[in-house]
Amino acid sequence: MFLLVEDNESISKGLEYSFKQNKFDLKIIDNVSETIVFLETNNPELIILDIALPDGNGLDLYEEYIKEKNIPTIFLTAIDEEETIVKGLNIGADDYLTKPFSTKELFARINKILRQRNKNTIIKVKDIKFDIDKMVVYKNDVPVELTSLELKILQILFLNVNRVVRRTFLIDKVYEWTGNDINDNTITVYLKRIREKLKTDIIITIKGIGYRIDEE
């Protein structure tokens, strides 16, 4: 099932029709908050996401609720937003279209993404490989046994290669479901354990801020 998040009715009605023509199941939502709720219990195979929405910003929505779920996303942007978006793009897994766009082009992009999808999403940095679909980490092609929280944390870092991940962000993401107050040191300890198991130095500490993985 596909998800379209778009508040412009002329666009959403049009796509609704085209998708039906092609026998695709398309769910349409026109605001951020409903989308968040929807994603709690649904896993669309692909999301088409407008950037400008009545109650928020598509990019933020993506960063906070979609990225981690690793759902392929196509952004819809007005031309003047183009600059903004390209920056945040996890190119390969995601794509964007500038309005106005042709349905044909949209379908072409969907095809491209779904084709890629069938391959595994693997992120490689130096001698460490993270297979997101399998949720397995390899060092020199040998699987490394990580616990679920270690995986979760490392995944966040890998999904943000070349970008600093704040400690607070990690705590938020990893423990959002529970109401527990988590000791700040816990994150430190996990980072230690991850480094220990991977025997690697790819995770850089930025003191006072967080951690970052660099690719060369």
Place this chain on the structure above:
Amino acid sequence: MFLLVEDNESISKGLEYSFKQNKFDLKIIDNVSETIVFLETNNPELIILDIALPDGNGLDLYEEYIKEKNIPTIFLTAIDEEETIVKGLNIGADDYLTKPFSTKELFARINKILRQRNKNTIIKVKDIKFDIDKMVVYKNDVPVELTSLELKILQILFLNVNRVVRRTFLIDKVYEWTGNDINDNTITVYLKRIREKLKTDIIITIKGIGYRIDEE
């Protein structure tokens, strides 16, 4: 056997040669009516179909005689027909190529389609075989008796070979029709029963995340 329906001789001769090179059996027909007759008694595994034909339209031919037979089809189109075709496309099972195209690309698409085809019927991992069409599971070619829910769960795992399937996802999929709240442990128990019946270790537990079947 493959079927090419194309009236442009420079294309058909070229492909005839390429297919022979690759030891593929290719039947060539240059019009609609003969194709209809041919399909009454033959079932090519894939059809490459030109849209513009001397005595009719490839799309109509497809709609009326091919679609129902569920034969994978690649359309050949001139650029200005592109708009028309994309609409009718059963994306995934079918594909299209814009003329001029490279033989290499054509073969790539054929491969892709045939791969999907095979993948969707029988999936084999180690000594376990899952026939999706029949919905039967074999261990060393001996059918194993699974209940319907056990099958459903195993099917989801097999359709996601090499990918983690989250427990929540399993619950969603298996019980989407009912509104019942399902005990989380239920999934655990089913996994136990499946493993018991199959006497296999192909289902890997990823603690805190879900389950995964790996093909080697």
Place this chain on the structure above:
DNA sequence: TTTAAAATGTCACTTGGATGTCACTTTCTT
């Protein structure tokens, strides 16, 4: 319709690895 067998869903219990925190040390920054 009745009845037995099979399927399904839940419970209580176990277990070993996962998790979170502490007290302490080291490193970085100014």
Place this chain on the structure above:
DNA sequence: AAGAAAGTGACATCCAAGTGACATTTTAAA
């Protein structure tokens, strides 16, 4: 050099998955 942030090793606790048994529901057979 001092203070703050991050790293370390050890430890107590917890919890997710696994298990066997059982109650209930569905199905098919008599």
